[in-house]
Structures are given as structure tokens and as C-alpha cells.
Amino acid sequence: AQRVTQPEKLLSVFKGAPVELKCNYSYSGSPELFWYVQYSRQRLQLLLRHISRESIKGFTADLNKGETSFHLKKPFAQEEDSAMYYCALKGFGNEKLTFGTGTRLTIIP
């Protein structure tokens, strides 16, 4: 079975402070991990995926297989980062996404 855990439902961070949204997963093989974001009144969209190793909007995430984690980080939070963030996993040969319950990030001006 595959499972994604996001331990923080709510996270508030001051503008300019570092941000870390936690994600842990459970999967017996080699997963593909994603972060999706949903801004207010917008649809869910892909933020980044671990295989591309990109930095999008200043966010990065490193897959740590030893700790089975895929935490999302940004060194300096901006007000426009306020949104709902979902961590998701895709198993090998299985095309569905398994999502965590999401973390609502609020950036305090």
C-alpha cells in the first residue's frame, strides 16, 4: 500500500522567514514524488516533481529515501506563497496519484 502523510494541517510563517512543509511517504518500491499547490480560487496545479530536480518559485524538495521524506522548502517566504499544498506519490507502474491531506500555508506580512 502507498500512503502520504503531511503532519501539519496549518502552518503560518512570517514574510521573509524560511518555510518547510513536511511530507513523509510509505511505499515499498521506488516512488515518484510531487508537490501540488492550490492558490485561492484557482485549480490544483503541479509545483514540482522530484525527478526534474527543479526549483519553482524558489521552492525545492529533495527526496530522502532513507527517511522516506520529501519536504518542501523555501528560504524566504513571500506573501503570494499563501496557499494549500499537497504532497503526492505515484508508484511504479501505477498511474494514480496518492495525495496527503494537505497543509494550508499562510504567510504573515
Add this chain to the structure above:
Amino acid sequence: GAGVSQSPSNKVTEKGKDVELRCDPISGHTALYWYRQSLGQGLEFLIYFQGNSAPDKSGLPSDRFSAERTGGSVSTLTIQRTQQEDSAVYLCASSPNPVYEQYFGPGTRLTVT
């Protein structure tokens, strides 16, 4: 071009009635997915269509739920004899290929009274 569209955007129905939710994927996308987002829950996979292959129905919560995809394009999710626990936002996503990014629609908010 246009993104994934879903209709209706909101649906209120009485317990016991049947409802149909529609998804128009991005043109040319062969993969189509339905997910459900219940209050306080993450997004839950329901069903996946890929081309002409048999759909992956492993996420459907009960036999009251069914979905079809006509002509490899538009998909309809049907919920029969709706229950209050079916109240949720139903999201559709499509992808040009299963290994690529999934593009999500705006969702249909279903309320069962």
C-alpha cells in the same frame, strides 16, 4: 488552449437521488482521472482511463459509483442513490501520457442534503 473543464461547478441534491458529473479533458489527452476531496481529507483517487484500455476502477468507494468515457474524450461520473457522505469536491484531471503531469479541472462541489 482551454484547460480541463467540469460541469456543473456546484450541485445540490437530495439524499437518494442520482447525479451525473461531467469532465471535458484537454484535447488530445489520452489519460483521464477522477479524484474526490472530502472535508478534512486529502484527494482520494476514484478511477483512471487510459486510451482504449479497461479503466482502473480500484478507487471507487462503492457500486453506487460508476464512470464512463465516451470516444476517448468526455467522461461522466455517476453516483446513484446519493448519500450524505458523498458530499465532496469531485476533481477531474487529464494528461497527454500517464507519465506526464496531470492537469486538473476546477472541480464540482457536490452537496447531498
